[in-house]
Amino acid sequence: MTDPMHTPYGQGLPATPATTGEERTWxxxxxxAAIVAAVISAGWLSFVGPLVIWAIYKDRSAFVRQAAAGSFNFNLAVWAAIVVGWVMFFTVILIPVAIIVWGVAVVAALVFHVRAAMAANRGELYRYPWGITVLR
Structure with a gap:
């Protein structure tokens, strides 16, 4: 099994032993859940879905815990980028830069969450390219 700390970002890692269909689904x-929550809340609550799933499964399944923690940590980084974009937006002169930051954050969130979901469906762990590590 590949060491997750030394694997290139965005690469699906082998699943933990005996990953069940229910674990893959969760x-x-x-x-x-991050994408759904972002759409419903205009991006402000994108971290809630992964946090709830992490809280429920943190002691039940290492696979689900790692997936939800990775999603949560990545969402914090995306959320921070969006907040930075708002700060730039309110400086008026940096409005074009803010729009670019928002665009990159939204596209990155969509692409990486979908890639991670596809890896989880195959029973593989996914390592996001960046994140603010709060949950493990």
Whole structure:
């Protein structure tokens, strides 16, 4: 098994032993819940879905816990980028830069969450390219 700390970002890692269909389903939901919550809340609550799934499964399944924690940590980084974009927006002169930051954050969130969900569906762990590590 590949060491997750030394694996290139965005590469699916082998699943933990005996990953069940239910665990894969919850791991997929852990990744996609962020997108759903972002759409419903205009981006402000994208971290809630992964946090709830992490809280429920943190002691039940290492696979689901790692998937939800990765999604949560990545969402914090995306959320921070969006907040930085708002700060730039209110400086008026940096409005074009703010729009670019928002665009990159939104596209990155969509692409990486979908890739992570696809890896989880295959029973593989996914390592996001960046994140603010709060949950493990």
């Amino acid at each position: 791991a997929v939901l852990g990744h996609l």
